[in-house]
Amino acid sequence: MVLKKLERKISWDLYLTAFVISLVIFGVGIWVGLQIEQEVNSQLMQSMQSTNNKMLLLSNLLLLENDSSFCRYIEKEMSVFDDETYQIGKQIGFMEEKRGIDEGLKKTYMELEFRDYLLSKKINEKCNSKQNIILYFVSSSNCSICKAQGEQISAAKEETNTRVYTFDIDIESELISSLLQKYNISRTPSIIINNEVYAGHEGIVTTEEIKSKLVS
Amino acid sequence: MNSEIPRLIEYGMMFLVLFFTVTMLLIYLKNRKRIHERKENKFKPSISVIIPAYNEEETIVDTIKSVLNSDYPKEKLEVIVVNDGSKDKTAEKVKTIKDKRVKLINKKNTGKADSLNTGIKEAKGEIIITLDADSYIEKDSIKKMLKYFDDDVAAVTSAVKVKEKKNMTFLEKLQRLEYLFTIFNRRLFAMIQGVYVTPGPFSAFRKEIFDEIEGFDPNNIMEDQEIALRIQAANYRIESCMDAVVYTDVPRDFGSFMKQRERWHRGGFRNVMKYAYTINPKYGDFGIFVMLYSILSIVLLFVVSIAVAAVISKGSMFFLENPLLSIEPIHILSLIVFILTIAWTIIALKEMKTMKIKKREIIAYTILYCYLITLFMFIAIFKELKGEKQKW
Numbered sequence: 001m002v003l004k005k006l007e008r009k010i011s012w013d014l015y016l017t018a019f020v021i022s023l024v025i026f027g028v029g030i031w032v033g034l035q036i037e038q039e040v041n042s043q044l045m046q047s048m049q050s051t052n053n054k055m056l057l058l059s060n061l062l063l064l065e066n067d068s069s070f071c072r073y074i075e076k077e078m079s080v081f082d083d084e085t086y087q088i089g090k091q092i093g094f095m096e097e098k099r100g101i102d103e104g105l106k107k108t109y110m111e112l113e114f115r116d117y118l119l120s121k122k123i124n125e126k127c128n129s130k131q132n133i134i135l136y137f138v139s140s141s142n143c144s145i146c147k148a149q150g151e152q153i154s155a156a157k158e159e160t161n162t163r164v165y166t167f168d169i170d171i172e173s174e175l176i177s178s179l180l181q182k183y184n185i186s187r188t189p190s191i192i193i194n195n196e197v198y199a200g201h202e203g204i205v206t207t208e209e210i211k212s213k214l215v216s
Numbered sequence: 217m218n219s220e221i222p223r224l225i226e227y228g229m230m231f232l233v234l235f236f237t238v239t240m241l242l243i244y245l246k247n248r249k250r251i252h253e254r255k256e257n258k259f260k261p262s263i264s265v266i267i268p269a270y271n272e273e274e275t276i277v278d279t280i281k282s283v284l285n286s287d288y289p290k291e292k293l294e295v296i297v298v299n300d301g302s303k304d305k306t307a308e309k310v311k312t313i314k315d316k317r318v319k320l321i322n323k324k325n326t327g328k329a330d331s332l333n334t335g336i337k338e339a340k341g342e343i344i345i346t347l348d349a350d351s352y353i354e355k356d357s358i359k360k361m362l363k364y365f366d367d368d369v370a371a372v373t374s375a376v377k378v379k380e381k382k383n384m385t386f387l388e389k390l391q392r393l394e395y396l397f398t399i400f401n402r403r404l405f406a407m408i409q410g411v412y413v414t415p416g417p418f419s420a421f422r423k424e425i426f427d428e429i430e431g432f433d434p435n436n437i438m439e440d441q442e443i444a445l446r447i448q449a450a451n452y453r454i455e456s457c458m459d460a461v462v463y464t465d466v467p468r469d470f471g472s473f474m475k476q477r478e479r480w481h482r483g484g485f486r487n488v489m490k491y492a493y494t495i496n497p498k499y500g501d502f503g504i505f506v507m508l509y510s511i512l513s514i515v516l517l518f519v520v521s522i523a524v525a526a527v528i529s530k531g532s533m534f535f536l537e538n539p540l541l542s543i544e545p546i547h548i549l550s551l552i553v554f555i556l557t558i559a560w561t562i563i564a565l566k567e568m569k570t571m572k573i574k575k576r577e578i579i580a581y582t583i584l585y586c587y588l589i590t591l592f593m594f595i596a597i598f599k600e601l602k603g604e605k606q607k608w
Contacts, residue, residue, distance in 0.1 A: 003367070003370055003422060003424060003428075003452060004367045004368040005368065005450075005452065006368055006451045006452060006453050008451060008498065008499055008500030008501075008502070008503075009500050009501065010497060010500050010501055010504060011408055011501055011505075014239065014242055014243065014246065014408075015239065015505070017242060018235055018238045018239040018242050019235065021238050021242075022234045022238045025234060025238070025552060026230075026231055026234060026549065028552075029545060029548045029549040029552050030545040030548075030549070032545070032548045033543065033544055033545025033546070033547065033548040033549070034545060036540070036543050036548075037543070037544070037545075040540055040541055040543075094541055094542075095541055098541075098544065099544070
């Protein structure tokens with residue numbers, strides 16, 4: 001038979017070179033991705049800072065000017081800031097689903113939320129606005145129904161004049177501890193509607209039940 | 217903890233894809249000069265061209281004539297047409313060719329593999345060439361193929377191209393590009409002795425190989441791939457000739473295209489499983505690179521399909537509003553692999569000296585086509601697994 005059998009070889013140097021090059025490209029790709037993630041984070045921080053500053057200016061105004069004739073202006077400004085805060089919250093929520101929780105970012109956000117909440121409360125009093133305020137306490141690590149409950153609350157917010165502030169009690173912060181103490185929160189989810197703890201039933205509180213507690 | 221494992225799998229698979237792409241590009245870079253080797257083999261054996269035919273009255277005459285027109289000594293060439301129980305006028309059309317070199321064998325319809333084996337039994341040539349009844353070759357195709365028959369070469373593959381037509385559908389144009397890319401890649405695989413298919417349309421074998429490893433497997437739906445794997449498993453060399461051209465028909469519409477690909481992928485899956493044992497250093501680069509990646513690509517297929525399904529089910533429109541928020545390292549890596557693949561395709565086309573292809577076809581090919589093929593592979597293998605379960 002004329003045919004010779006092959007002497008099989010393994011091209012080790014080929015695979016080694018390919019491995020090294022792949023590793024380098026892989027590293028570069030991951031590095032670029034992480035850089036972009038960091039850039040997005042710092043941009044969010046900047047947004048929060050800017051909204052924060054604007055709210056500080058507004059709260060100064062409130063202190064200085066007691067006349068309720070400025071209420072319309074103040075309420076309008078507040079709703080803009082509230083919307084900005086809400087958008088940032090959505091973005092952070094989206095990122096959390098993809099990448100997991102960034103404690104620093106979330107802490108800064110909750111502090112922003114809290115300032116928003118305080119300002120809203122003050123404006124409500126001063127201007128006698130019929131606005132509802134809901135504080136919603138969740139746990140990102142240990143609460144299976146929190147997301148569903150949140151959706152019910154969002155639905156209630158849609159059709160009424162309501163602001164919702166969500167706080168994740170897993171995040172270590174003085175603010176969170178103080179809030180938990182004030183309202184005597186021991187479990188999640190917990191809902192505070194217009195400064196009253198909703199002592200309802202077990203399981204998810206429906207949109208209708210929430211709306212029944214709101215002023216329209 | 218739970219989200220760590222999918223992420224590891226995701227990045228792991230991406231690395232494997234990257235590694236494969238880089239390896240193929242490296243094989244090209246290391247062997248750039250050898251790609252267009254002009255070999256000086258003086259091999260002039262007797263040749264039997266076997267054409268299995270089932271209902272091919274339209275094209276059989278042109279096919280036979282293209283062989284008879286070959287630039288090769290008349291007395292060393294014979295053509296054996298095996299009529300696989302055709303119900304049309306295939307046999308009559310063959311008889312219209314008044315050339316002594318053409319023989320006709322009529323038999324019952326038992327399939328392509330069996331027809332090829334019948335032809336091989338009757339063949340007198342030292343070299344057997346398989347040719348599809350709807351394909352035609354160029355004058356120098358046979359001559360060019362023979363130059364690659366070194367002492368350890370059991371089979372030589374050709375350059376299978378799509379027939380040029382006036383009004384090609386977009387699908388045909390995509391396939392044209394795919395076939396060119398495949399020719400190039402087969403040449404790369406030949407550099408590491410890893411050619412894994414001797415395409416039915418036009419391949420050459422030493423007749424003696426069939427004495428050692430037996431003929432085509434009648435129970436196999438991808439008999440041209442199966443015989444190549446068998447030759448590899450017997451540790452013989454398969455070469456690839458990029459200049460020996462054969463023009464073949466391809467499905468024009470989506471329906472027949474899907475059918476063809478389903479057969480290819482189901483057959484491919486079965487063959488890969490059958491020869492999975494060759495993933496062994498004993499089989500050199502063929503075993504630990506080509507065969508290993510064949511299996512890995514099937515695993516990768518399922519992983520990617522599950523990931524895509526998960527993304528679609530989450531249905532987040534938020535992604536579109538805030539694209540920057542969604543960018544993760546995995547997307548950057550995907551982009552890099554995408555760019556490398558486009559570069560690879562362009563290199564392939566340049567080396568094949570075909571720059572007539574429009575840029576938008578290349579982009580469409582890399583984005584659309586590859587995912588389309590991936591989808592078909594998934595369906596085919598899914599059906600295959602379901603089918604196998606039923607048999608039990």
